[in-house]
Amino acid sequence: MIELTAKQAADAIRSGDLDANEYFEFYRQRAASDPYNSYTWVAEKAPEIDTRKPFAGVPIAIKDLFCTEGIPSQAGSKILEDYRPPYTATSVDRLTTHAGGTLLGKTNQDEFAMGSSTENSAYGPTLNPWDTSRVPGGSSGGSAAVVAGATAPWSIGTDTGGSIRQPAALTGIVGLKPTYGAISRYGMIAFASSLDQAGPFTRDVTDSAMLLSAMVGADPCDQTSLGLPEPVRIPTANDLKGIRLGVPEELAGEGIEDGVLKAFNDTLELAKSLGATVETTHLPHAPHGLAAYYLIAPAECSSNLARYDGVRYGFRKSGASTLIDMYTQTREAGFGAEVKRRIMLGTYALSSGYYDAYYGRAQKVRTLISQDFKNAWDKFDFIVTPTAPGVAFELGSKTADPLAMYLNDFCTVPMSLAGIPAISIPNGLSEGLPVGFQIAGPAFSENRILDAALALEKAIGFDASKAYA
Amino acid sequence: MLSSDQVLHVARLARLELTPEEVERFGGELSKVLDHIELIGQLELEDVPPTSHVIDVENALRADEPRPSMPVERALESAPDAAEGGFRVPSPGAS
Numbered sequence: 001m002i003e004l005t006a007k008q009a010a011d012a013i014r015s016g017d018l019d020a021n022e023y024f025e026f027y028r029q030r031a032a033s034d035p036y037n038s039y040t041w042v043a044e045k046a047p048e049i050d051t052r053k054p055f056a057g058v059p060i061a062i063k064d065l066f067c068t069e070g071i072p073s074q075a076g077s078k079i080l081e082d083y084r085p086p087y088t089a090t091s092v093d094r095l096t097t098h099a100g101g102t103l104l105g106k107t108n109q110d111e112f113a114m115g116s117s118t119e120n121s122a123y124g125p126t127l128n129p130w131d132t133s134r135v136p137g138g139s140s141g142g143s144a145a146v147v148a149g150a151t152a153p154w155s156i157g158t159d160t161g162g163s164i165r166q167p168a169a170l171t172g173i174v175g176l177k178p179t180y181g182a183i184s185r186y187g188m189i190a191f192a193s194s195l196d197q198a199g200p201f202t203r204d205v206t207d208s209a210m211l212l213s214a215m216v217g218a219d220p221c222d223q224t225s226l227g228l229p230e231p232v233r234i235p236t237a238n239d240l241k242g243i244r245l246g247v248p249e250e251l252a253g254e255g256i257e258d259g260v261l262k263a264f265n266d267t268l269e270l271a272k273s274l275g276a277t278v279e280t281t282h283l284p285h286a287p288h289g290l291a292a293y294y295l296i297a298p299a300e301c302s303s304n305l306a307r308y309d310g311v312r313y314g315f316r317k318s319g320a321s322t323l324i325d326m327y328t329q330t331r332e333a334g335f336g337a338e339v340k341r342r343i344m345l346g347t348y349a350l351s352s353g354y355y356d357a358y359y360g361r362a363q364k365v366r367t368l369i370s371q372d373f374k375n376a377w378d379k380f381d382f383i384v385t386p387t388a389p390g391v392a393f394e395l396g397s398k399t400a401d402p403l404a405m406y407l408n409d410f411c412t413v414p415m416s417l418a419g420i421p422a423i424s425i426p427n428g429l430s431e432g433l434p435v436g437f438q439i440a441g442p443a444f445s446e447n448r449i450l451d452a453a454l455a456l457e458k459a460i461g462f463d464a465s466k467a468y469a
Numbered sequence: 470m471l472s473s474d475q476v477l478h479v480a481r482l483a484r485l486e487l488t489p490e491e492v493e494r495f496g497g498e499l500s501k502v503l504d505h506i507e508l509i510g511q512l513e514l515e516d517v518p519p520t521s522h523v524i525d526v527e528n529a530l531r532a533d534e535p536r537p538s539m540p541v542e543r544a545l546e547s548a549p550d551a552a553e554g555g556f557r558v559p560s561p562g563a564s
């Protein structure tokens with residue numbers, strides 16, 4: 001059972017070759033004894049399974065920050081300890097109620113999705129199934145580790161500046177961040193609302209398309225949701241004939257580890273052999289993406305996280321004699337260090353006298369980065385880069401230096417600021433650890449990205465079974 | 470470098486009661502991050518319009534129809550302290 005991809009399992013269930021309840025129980029037991037601290041909650045039994053629906057009961061793991069009715073949704077934070085929401089996120093509802101997937105468990109994450117290693121969880125760090133002394137990336141590290149470690153067939157996470165693509169790269173699986181607005185954010189516990197976007201973690205590109213197809217769609221509960229202009233297709237491409245790939249010098253040279261760069265260049269050669277043209281190009285403002293991101297995201301987080309005040313849900317520090325003291329003591333005890341750091345940064349950037357110099361300027365940089373990509377689409381079908389500048393790093397090695405941790409997002413943040421879709425596929429090993437290849441395209445080009453990713457995936461022939469066999 | 474007074478001012482705005490150790494640590498860490506962020510000060514941005522939303526959406530309105538709202542008891546279920554159909558909190562009184 002473990003070798004089956006989610007699509008293969010769904011097909012086998014429908015044809016009667018696989019029992020949906022047995023399959024669920026197989027993964028439920030693996031999830032319940034997961035050795036990587038990937039889960040914060042695991043289902044005790046399968047709900048009623050309707051095998052006629054598209055996913056035929058195939059189990060799905062969900063990042064903790066998606067609200068699931070009556071089931072703990074803590075977003076990796078102590079301030080939401082044992083919070084059981086009164087409603088379910090639209091995206092989760094689409095996957096379960098509509099597509100017929102079954103909720104297997106909730107996955108560990110950096111607190112409120114702030115981090116690149118899953119070490120900022122109040123519920124302990126998640127370990128990388130390839131090497132348990134290393135991080136799985138983040139913030140959706142739990143959702144990546146469950147797929148890499150095969151304690152779930154597939155999962156969903158969220159990406160604000162790279163939180164799907166980077167952990168996918170560091171654990172040797174496929175992670176897709178769709179166009180901003182493709183999937184409803186309703187019921188996703190907010191970090192930075194103008195950037196947050198849900199997306200799939202899967203073993204292969206075909207599963208990615210299948211999972212995405214069920215998540216997309218406009219939602220009356222999220223005014224920024226648009227869906228996609230055409231349905232997501234299961235990709236079929238075998239080659240890259242006529243495809244023009246642009247390699248931005250700014251994101252594929254300086255600051256990238258040698259082993260990662262070598263894998264990247266090998267994949268470019270493979271792309272050429274499949275018929276693609278590869279040309280060096282420039283995204284001149286991309287190097288400023290990180291600075292703009294680390295103003296915009298903390299600013300929006302400082303506003304979004306104002307709601308955690310110990311009044312309506314979650315944790316409250318007892319003993320305060322006034323309302324203000326209750327707020328400040330609850331927030332001091334309930335938030336972890338990185339969340340406080342970003343709230344402080346965002347509050348500072350939005351405070352009187354600094355707004356124009358910081359937040360205002362960052363929003364202008366965002367315009368320039370969007371424009372860089374628009375210019376690129378005149379000449380290229382896709383922009384390709386390494387997904388992360390390095391392989392999975394040792395636990396604890398970057399926690400003392402926030403800036404070093406932020407540099408993990410160097411190659412993924414520009415696409416987030418531009419709101420465009422990008423996928424990470426595993427394209428080899430460096431130092432025995434997986435490396436990711438990022439393919440970004442214009443807004444709403446998910447189908448074309450998935451086709452290109454599939455053609456490359458076939459040619460690369462990455463073996464992910466080492467992490468769970 | 471952010472002074473400890475600046476850190477405390479921002480913490481007050483953010484409703485965070487920081488420990489003395491945190492005040493010192495955040496002062497240093499935030500200064501380092503801000504130094505990096507200030508690189509965007511080198512860009513010529515005078516004539517560039519700001520972007521707050523990357524994908525154009527216009528008039529995303531739902532039908533204005535009454536529908537049932539969440540029952541009060543349900544909304545209060547997760548409250549740390551609920552009483553008489555509301556959220557009970559300490560007095561806002563002068564501290």
